[in-house]
Amino acid sequence: MTLHKTLLAGASALALSTGAAMADPVTVGLITTLSGGGAGLGVDIRDGFQLALDMAGTDAIHLVVEDDGQRPEAAVQIADRMIQSEGAQILTGIVWSNLAMAVVPAVTAQDVIYISPNAGPSALAGAGCTPNYFNAAYQNDTMHEAAGEYANTLGYQNAFIMAPNYPAGVDALTGFKRFFQGELAGEVYTQLGQTDFAAEIAQIRASGADSIFIFEPGGMGISFMRQYAQSGVDLPIISAAFTFSQDVLPAVGDAALGVINTAEWSPDMDNEANTAFVAGFQEAYDRLPSVYAAQAFDTANLILSALNAADISDLDAFRAALRAADFDAVRGEFAFGNNQHPIQNYYAREVVSVDGVLTNRIVGTAFENHQDVYAADCGME
Amino acid sequence: MTAALLFEQFLNGLQFGLMLFLMSAGLTLVFGVMGLINLAHGSLFMIGAFFCAAAAGLTGNFWLGLAAGMAAAAAAGALIEMTVLRRLYSRDHLDQVLATYALILILSEGTKILFGPFPLYLDVPPLLTGTVNLGLTEYPLYRLALIGFGLLVAVGLWFLIARTRLGVRIRAGENDREMIAALGVNIRALYTVVFALGAGLAGMAGALVGAVQSVQVGMGEPVLILAFVVIVIGGIGSIRGAMVGALMVGIIDTMGRFLLPRIFATFMEVNQASGVGAALASMLIYLLMALVLVIKPKGLFPIHG
CATH class of the missing domain: 3.40.50.2300 (Response regulator)
Incomplete structure (x- = not known):
């Protein structure tokens, strides 16, 4: 074995061992609309979510982003692929209610958590509510x-x-x-x-x-x-x-x-989290954040707060940690109701x-x- | 319901129809002369709007933007014709549809890369803001100007096709491609010119309409579908047919959207009537198309008898 190859093998062994020493990052799949006429909304969701991770300076989350092109069938395929090949345990990101309706029931049935950063169709808020579905935005x-x-x-x-x-x-x-x-x-x-x-x-x-x-x-x-x-x-x-x-x-x-x-x-909401968010967003992306970016930012912080409090391998504990919603939302007060949709001010x-x-x-x-x-x-x- | 409302809706239909004509004219010319189905025509509409918005934003002048939009669309059209479409004339329509559909995706994503994912701002020129009093009703000056513009272009196109040498060649190309080539006309150049002309018209429509619409990726496809309806009704390849078809579609669509919910409301609950009426109104032009095809399978003004 040449010196070069030995060094390489050593380095990769070292990288593996340090990786194992820390908690494995949880894979979060973000499916959103990044092409076509509705791309502006998805771009804001992606950027808001990424900003929350960057500002927290955490590597607890391994983020996978894919474009659904605003097509329900594409969103369903991407969700399957993220769960099966990437091992995603949490999904989020969908902008549109019709795409959410196509993806959420199938995903939550496989004990994958879905947290909505925007769409809030009524069918998922009433009789169709499920413990693995959380809405961190609003009901439509x-x-x-x-x-x-x-x-x-x-x-x-x-x-x-x-x-x-x-x-x-x-x-x-x-x-x-x-x-x-x-x-x-x-x-x-x-x-x-x-x-x-x-x-x-x-x-x-x-x-x-x-x-x-x-x-x-x-x-x-x-x-x-x-x-x-x-x-x-x-x-x-x-x-x-x-x-x-x-x-x-x-x-x-x-x-x-x-x-x-x-x-x-x-x-212009005057709270510490929001001031930091708006300033951070402007600095990172050189534009003002939209309500979609704010919701995605809150979604990311909600996930981080739950990951801090519980291990995702214990789903019951992790869901309880999500329901507690123990994070500083940029919209101020934030709490989940019985159907895991927000109770909040408008x-x-x-x-x-x-x-x-x-x-x-x-x-x-x-x-x-x-x-x-x-x-x-x-x-x- | 008042006469004023009916009159205003009629003007709206007329204006909508004339903008559809600008779109359909290029589409029908390209199909008539080259036998090519061009799904990417809507992308040229989008290119016109984006370059108009960008140039108007930079210079602060809408008219410079309009010129830039037309030039960009015509240039893009010529480029597409020379690099891609030229290879497709002898292929069957399915290949053309596939290739031009691919062009839609490429042009849409290219536009997004160039201009960003967010809609652009394009304002009505200051000269044409506000409303004018037409006696019966107030009407936006810009829409009135669009009606005038559409009529002007229609007359210009008629003159070009009926009275100029280029027009003679275009008509000859529609009738017998081999013969006109045998007579020494550079058919390749003619095709490029016709395609660029159609693209320029689509770009003009995009720029003009862009001032009162959202300039965004994908804005061309809904118009493209309507333009296909127009040229099927009018007879594929016929400019006159495109004009008549566009006005029919424009006026019937506008009137249907406005009258049907009211008619249903006379015997239904208001919120149900508006839902059913809106749904039926969106089908109306397709029903019209089906009806025309039953009576005249080649459209109202067929080119090849």
């Missing part, structure tokens, strides 16, 4: 319920409401109506992926409404707001955070100024311009310690 309806409640606070009497015609859009209008006490001047479903809203804006113009509630995530919201700004209609808009999150605000432009939108987090935020950059500022509180309505149908205690 609650964001819109907060908008309905805050519309009451603002004194709106006659709202025109609009959302895309797909399950999350129907949930949005249902959630809004659950708490809004005024009349409806109109209720319109748009097509998913619609880019031209002239026909809807004309109906708003003719409706006699005093306010508009919209749920048009991603590009749809950008298109609507641009066209709305050009339309000469000047009614106040209220919405959930998705349509006015940091990832789309630069593209919407000044048309978004003054819009009220509800969320469980805002970049705030009204206003789009403002700070030094020429559009962002959100908290202007009021819609709900304190709000829980989703589906928790009552969940059999877990």
